[in-house]
Amino acid sequence: MLTLSFMRHAFVASTFIAIICGIIGVFVVARNLSFLTHTLSEIGFAGGAFAVFAGWPALNGMILFTMLSSVIVGQMSIKESRREAVISAVSALFIGLGILFLSLSSQSASSATSILFGSVVGISLNEVWQLVYLSILVLIILLLMYRRLKFDSFDSIGAQVSGINQTVISVIFLLLLALSVSVAAQIVGSLLIFILLTLPAASAKYFTHGVARMIILAILFSLLGTWLGLFLGYLTDWPVSFFIAVIEVIIYTTALLYSKFIESN
Amino acid sequence: MAVVSVDDLTIAYGNHTVIDHLSFSINEGDFLVVVGENGVGKTTLVRSMLGFLKPKSGTITIPQSTRLGYVPQFRNIDEEYPLSIRDFVALNTKPRLLPWLTKSERNRVERMIRENNLTKIAERPLGLASGGEKQRAYLAQALLPNPNLLILDESTASLDNEMKYELLDLVTRFQQNGLSVMFITHDWDLAKQYGTRFLYLSPGSYSTGPINELPSPVKGDKK
Numbered sequence: 001m002l003t004l005s006f007m008r009h010a011f012v013a014s015t016f017i018a019i020i021c022g023i024i025g026v027f028v029v030a031r032n033l034s035f036l037t038h039t040l041s042e043i044g045f046a047g048g049a050f051a052v053f054a055g056w057p058a059l060n061g062m063i064l065f066t067m068l069s070s071v072i073v074g075q076m077s078i079k080e081s082r083r084e085a086v087i088s089a090v091s092a093l094f095i096g097l098g099i100l101f102l103s104l105s106s107q108s109a110s111s112a113t114s115i116l117f118g119s120v121v122g123i124s125l126n127e128v129w130q131l132v133y134l135s136i137l138v139l140i141i142l143l144l145m146y147r148r149l150k151f152d153s154f155d156s157i158g159a160q161v162s163g164i165n166q167t168v169i170s171v172i173f174l175l176l177l178a179l180s181v182s183v184a185a186q187i188v189g190s191l192l193i194f195i196l197l198t199l200p201a202a203s204a205k206y207f208t209h210g211v212a213r214m215i216i217l218a219i220l221f222s223l224l225g226t227w228l229g230l231f232l233g234y235l236t237d238w239p240v241s242f243f244i245a246v247i248e249v250i251i252y253t254t255a256l257l258y259s260k261f262i263e264s265n
Numbered sequence: 266m267a268v269v270s271v272d273d274l275t276i277a278y279g280n281h282t283v284i285d286h287l288s289f290s291i292n293e294g295d296f297l298v299v300v301g302e303n304g305v306g307k308t309t310l311v312r313s314m315l316g317f318l319k320p321k322s323g324t325i326t327i328p329q330s331t332r333l334g335y336v337p338q339f340r341n342i343d344e345e346y347p348l349s350i351r352d353f354v355a356l357n358t359k360p361r362l363l364p365w366l367t368k369s370e371r372n373r374v375e376r377m378i379r380e381n382n383l384t385k386i387a388e389r390p391l392g393l394a395s396g397g398e399k400q401r402a403y404l405a406q407a408l409l410p411n412p413n414l415l416i417l418d419e420s421t422a423s424l425d426n427e428m429k430y431e432l433l434d435l436v437t438r439f440q441q442n443g444l445s446v447m448f449i450t451h452d453w454d455l456a457k458q459y460g461t462r463f464l465y466l467s468p469g470s471y472s473t474g475p476i477n478e479l480p481s482p483v484k485g486d487k488k
Contacts (some may be wrong), residue, residue: 143362154353
C-alpha cells in the first residue's frame with residue numbers, strides 16, 4: 001500500500017493533521033468551542049468554493065475565510081449567552097456564500113465534493129509540504145502560549161484573576177483553530193472536520209485527568225482514526241472520511257461507557 | 266505595614282452609588298472579615314481591588330511588595346470537569362514560555378497539595394470532588410504563587426459547618442505564618458471566630474475596627 005506515492009502522501013498528511021487536531025481539540029473541548037468548530041468547517045467550505053471560483057488552491061481560500069470569520073465570531077460573541085445565535089447567523093451567511101461561489105464557478109460539482117468530503121488520496125507532494133509547514137507553525141505558536149492557553153481554557157476565572165490577557169489568548173487560539181480547520185479539511189473534508197477536532201479530545205478526557213496526557217491520548221485517538229481510516233479506505237474503496245467518522249464515534253462511545261463503568265464502581 | 270490601603274473610595278454603576286467614600290487598610294498578618302447584607306458592595310469592592318472595576322473617585326493603594334491571591338465566589342467547575350486536583354492547582358504557575366513544569370515548580374505544587382490536605386485526593390478529577398475539597402483546591406491554586414494577601418470571596422457559603430471550620434482553620438494556619446487575609450462572608454459567627462479585624466458595610470455607611478467591636482447583625486444581615 002505504501003509503495004504508492006499518493007498513499008504515502010496521504011499517510012504523512014494525515015499524521016500531521018491528527019497531531020494538530022489532537023492538540024487543538026483538547027482546548028476546543030475545554031473552551032466549549034465545538035459548535036464554533038462545526039461552523040468554521042462550513043465557512044471553510046465557503047472559502048474553498050471561493051478559491052475554486054477565483055482560481056486559487058482550495059486551502060488558501062479556506063484559510064482566508066476561516067481566519068477572518070473566526071475573529072469576527074470571537075469578537076461578536078464575547079458574551080457567552082449570545083454566542084450560539086451569532087455562530088448560527090455567521091454560519092448561515094457563509095453556507096449561502098459557498099453555494100453562490102460554487103454556482104458562479106464552472107467546475108462546481110467535483111470541486112464541491114472534494115471540499116465537502118476531503119480528498120486525502122489526491123494530495124500532491126507540494127500540498128503535503130504546505131500542510132507540514134502550517135502544522136509546524138501551529139505547533140510552535142501553541143508551545144509558546146501553552147501555559148497561558150491551558151490556564152485560560154481550563155479555569156478562565158482563575159486566569160482572569162492572575163492577570164492573563166484573555167482577549168489576546170482567545171484571538172490567537174481562534175486563528176490557530178481556523179488554520180487547523182483549513183488544514184484538516186484536506187483529509188476529512190469540511191463536513192466532517194469537527195470530528196477530528198472534537199471527538200478524540202472529548203474521548204480523552206474520560207480516560208485521563210492531566211492536560212498533557214489528554215493531548216497525547218487525543219493525538220493517539222486521531223491517529224488511530226486517520227490511519228485505520230486510510231487503510232480501510234484503501235482496502236474497500238469506500239470513502240476514507242466515512243471510516244474516520246465511524247472509528248472516532250466508536251472511540252467516543254467507548255469512552256462514555258468507560259466513564260459510566262468507572263462511576264458505577 | 267499596610268498591604269492594601271483604600272482611601273475615600275467611591276464606586277458607582279451609572280447613577281447608583283454602591284460604595285460611598287470608603288476608607289480602610291489591611292495590615293500584615295490581619296484576618297479582615299468583610300461583612301454586610303447582599304448587594305451592599307462586598308464583591309464590587311473586591312473587583313475594584315483586583316483592578317476589574319474603575320472607581321468613580323478615591324484610591325486603592327497596593328504596594329509593589331503585595332502579591333494578591335484570590336479565591337472567587339463562583340467557578341465554572343461541573344461534574345464533567347476533567348482536570349485532576351493536582352493539575353488544577355498547577356495551572357497557576359508563572360506564564361513562562363516553557364510548556365512543562367520545572368522541578369522547583371513541581372515541588373511547590375506538591376507542597377501546596379500537602380499543606381491543603383489534598384495529598385490523598387490529588388489525582389481525583391476536580392469535578393468529582395466534594396464542596397470542601399473543591400474549596401481547598403481553589404485555595405491551594407491561589408496560594409501557589411506565594412501571595413502575601415489572600416482574598417476569599419464567600420468561600421464558605423456552600424459548605425456545611427464542619428467543612429467551613431476545616432477550611433478556615435487551614436487559612437488561619439497560613440495567616441499565622443504571615444499571610445494577610447480578607448474574608449468576605451455573611452456568617453457573623455465565623456467572622457467573630459476567625460477575624461482579627463472587621464469591615465462592616467451597610468447601605469450608605471460602613472464601620473471598621475478590631476473584631477471585638479463588630480456590631481450585631483441588623484435586619485437583612487444574615488446571622
